[in-house]
Amino acid sequence: MAARGKGADALLDLAIETLKAEINPALPADKRYAAAMLANALEIARREVEAAEDAHELTLLDYFYEDGDGTLKQLASDLRKGEISEVGHPDIRERLRAHLVAELKIRNPRFLRSRGVKG
Numbered sequence: 001m002a003a004r005g006k007g008a009d010a011l012l013d014l015a016i017e018t019l020k021a022e023i024n025p026a027l028p029a030d031k032r033y034a035a036a037m038l039a040n041a042l043e044i045a046r047r048e049v050e051a052a053e054d055a056h057e058l059t060l061l062d063y064f065y066e067d068g069d070g071t072l073k074q075l076a077s078d079l080r081k082g083e084i085s086e087v088g089h090p091d092i093r094e095r096l097r098a099h100l101v102a103e104l105k106i107r108n109p110r111f112l113r114s115r116g117v118k119g
Contacts, residue, residue: 008106012046049106056102060095 016039024035061070064084078084086092104112112118 008049009046012042016042053103053106056099060099063095064089
């Protein structure tokens with residue numbers, strides 16, 4: 001079983017593949033439908049997580065670059081070089097913070113709660 005991608009996507013792939021290949025076949029026949037429904041729910045959840053991540057990332061990138069022209073790697077490079085700064089983008093810190101919080105809501109909500117951030 002090969003998990004594609006990284007992070008949440010890989011974890012969901014692993015969970016779905018394990019459920020389908022190892023757990024479901026070992027269940028009694030009357031429980032297999034429920035296991036198939038769980039695998040389907042995990043696949044839906046993965047798509048929702050991907051959509052939320054993509055939407056927030058695109059909103060951030062669209063602020064700094066023409067639609068579709070930027071990447072997070074490019075943004076990081078441009079920030080390090082000083083090509084993007086608070087001079088031209090006075091709310092840059094708030095936008096980057098919002099992006100970080102959105103990522104942490106998905107990847108580490110416990111960390112946010114430990115810092116008093118609702119999520």
